[in-house]
Amino acid sequence: SQKIEQNSEALNIQEGKTATLTCNYTNYSPAYLQWYRQDPGRGPVFLLLIRENEKEKRKERLKVTFDTTLKQSLFHITASQPADSATYLCALGGTGGFKTIFGAGTRLFVKA
Amino acid sequence: KAGVTQTPRYLIKTRGQQVTLSCSPISGHRSVSWYQQTPGQGLQFLFEYFSETQRNKGNFPGRFSGRQFSNSRSEMNVSTLELGDSALYLCASSTATQTLGDTQYFGPGTRLTVL
Numbered sequence: 001s002q003k004i005e006q007n008s009e010a011l012n013i014q015e016g017k018t019a020t021l022t023c024n025y026t027n028y029s030p031a032y033l034q035w036y037r038q039d040p041g042r043g044p045v046f047l048l049l050i051r052e053n054e055k056e057k058r059k060e061r062l063k064v065t066f067d068t069t070l071k072q073s074l075f076h077i078t079a080s081q082p083a084d085s086a087t088y089l090c091a092l093g094g095t096g097g098f099k100t101i102f103g104a105g106t107r108l109f110v111k112a
Numbered sequence: 113k114a115g116v117t118q119t120p121r122y123l124i125k126t127r128g129q130q131v132t133l134s135c136s137p138i139s140g141h142r143s144v145s146w147y148q149q150t151p152g153q154g155l156q157f158l159f160e161y162f163s164e165t166q167r168n169k170g171n172f173p174g175r176f177s178g179r180q181f182s183n184s185r186s187e188m189n190v191s192t193l194e195l196g197d198s199a200l201y202l203c204a205s206s207t208a209t210q211t212l213g214d215t216q217y218f219g220p221g222t223r224l225t226v227l
Binding site: 034036041042043044045046049089091093099101102103105 | 147153154160170200215219221223
């Protein structure tokens with residue numbers, strides 16, 4: 001069955017450092033992969049989308065890589081800030097299926 | 113543009129009752145998806161509607177149902193509530209077309225508690 005794995009343990013980093021979150025998937029050939037941010041008690045907020053034919057995408061302090069051979073995506077937040085503390089969700093989508101599959105998320109804590 | 117809205121925001125029900133949740137998508141979005149989120153299971157896909165048709169359904173029992181109206185607003189219904197149905201129910205709309213999915217924009221969710 002389709003499966004998405006994200007670091008189940010929380011990630012603790014110091015302010016100013018780069019946070020790197022991992023998303024691995026199996027039994028799926030997504031047309032695109034997305035990253036969302038979710039704060040406690042709120043709905044997820046879209047951050048970045050990367051398509052299967054793209055290797056890397058950047059947006060301000062965010063960078064996403066997508067390796068369809070390894071079936072892995074890496075999500076980087078550079079110069080992290082305490083305000084970046086949240087849960088980050090990886091999601092896969094494909095054409096024709098109209099079904100987005102979400103990972104369980106990784107909780108990030110950025111210490112001042 | 114106004115974001116996705118969901119009503120009610122909080123709901124308390126007892127076992128055996130039924131509940132209807134409502135979602136208004138972003139104007140112009142024709143695709144609406146519903147998700148259940150619990151601490152143990154994460155975000156679980158319930159179903160997706162496009163132009164009043166259910167296009168995909170997750171692995172949930174038949175007690176969970178939904179529909180979409182001609183104005184793209186959507187409702188989901190849960191009958192014969194069980195304690196395990198306590199969760200945050202999230203609605204998301206997107207510009208997904210007939211053949212390609214797209215970014216999902218989530219509402220604030222409805223927190224359902226079953227006693």
